[in-house]
Amino acid sequence: MTATMLRDEADLLARTLLDAVPGLVVTAWGSTARRERTPSSDLDLMCWNPGGAELPALTVQYAQYLDLVACTGGRGALRGFATANATDLHAVMFSEVIGGDPALVSAFEEVVGDLWRDSRLRAQEVCHLLATAVLLPAVHGATLYRPEKFALGATRCWTALAECGALIEGRSRHHATEPVLGALAAQGLVEPGAPAAFATAMRLRRDCEQGRTSHREQQVRRAALAAEFLASVRRLLDRRHDWLAANAPLDSEVLQQLAAVLTGTAIPARAEGTACRSEPQAMLQVFLAGSARQVRAQLERAYGGSWWVRHAALMNPHTDAATLRLIVRQSASHRRRWADRNLLLYALRHPNASQGLLDDIARRGHPLRPMDCEAARAAAAALADRRSHHSR
Known part of the structure; x- marks a missing residue:
């Protein structure tokens, strides 16, 4: 093809x-x-x-x-x-x-x-894209679905970065990722090697999908791409900090915490469950929450029903089984089923997915896509492995 x-x-x-x-x-x-x-x-x-x-x-x-x-x-x-x-x-x-x-x-x-x-919407989506690109592979680790696409430094990271550049600029000049990254590099907003890194990530992905290389072999080759990507994220957040803070709007401290967590430049204190001035700030505080209690507290506050805030909970390793079930139950209404379809998918793929979550989905008759069924089977297999391990 x-x-x-x-x-x-x-x-x-x-x-x-x-x-x-x-x-x-x-x-x-x-x-x-x-x-x-x-x-x-x-x-x-x-x-x-x-x-x-x-x-x-x-x-x-x-x-x-x-x-x-x-x-x-x-x-x-x-x-x-x-x-x-x-x-x-x-x-x-x-x-x-x-x-x-x-x-x-x-x-x-x-x-x-x-x-x-809508600059507020664009700023919110920039934060969402960058946080998801970095935190999804961190949360899922060795169980990450399609690492050739979603691992740190793989293709989705680079397409998300290019989309962030377009969102910050306020228009989509090109559909293809490489020329967008080239334009961003020329402006000093990402690393000079970003376009070449994306091209390499695409070659690695094609090699993997065609069976020419294994995921393990790719891990070694992707390490440099991951470092290049994080450096580009750090550069973009540093140079567009004021724009993001003003347009989201966000407290500067929360944005600095996000940048530190995403790029590994520091280990800041995690955001506490305090009142938020905006939906994007609530989203970021869930991304940054350092405990299951903090995640749940944010979901019970203003903006907690937002898709972006609930999605952020699915990118946090501390989100517990009970909160995953809450998110799925919130998605059960007919009005929300289409919009929330990927929340169901990521809840199934979360490391803390439980048998109760699978039972909830079965009882509530969620219409499942092929990828959802695959995720449900993988979750059931992982739970069975855990039970087998604990019974030894």
């Missing part, structure tokens, strides 16, 4: 949607929009369907999986859809229109423009 084949398939599926249902906008997002194909790439499409008409079933030939995100309703619904969680925010903000009714395409682009003009 080549990048051209994947994009041709995206165009074909978009045409299938547009021919079947008038009044749609279909866009590419993620690696499909960036044209950064690997053997395990998904096909990422987004459909704005204002009329709510039923969409035809689609199948993919070349991609591993079709990740079709769909929004119904008018412009207000589209903005609400985009701001409900980080995945759908990126599907809208970093979209590339493939086709659609011209008037609707214009309306779609106006909503996208409004999102890009």
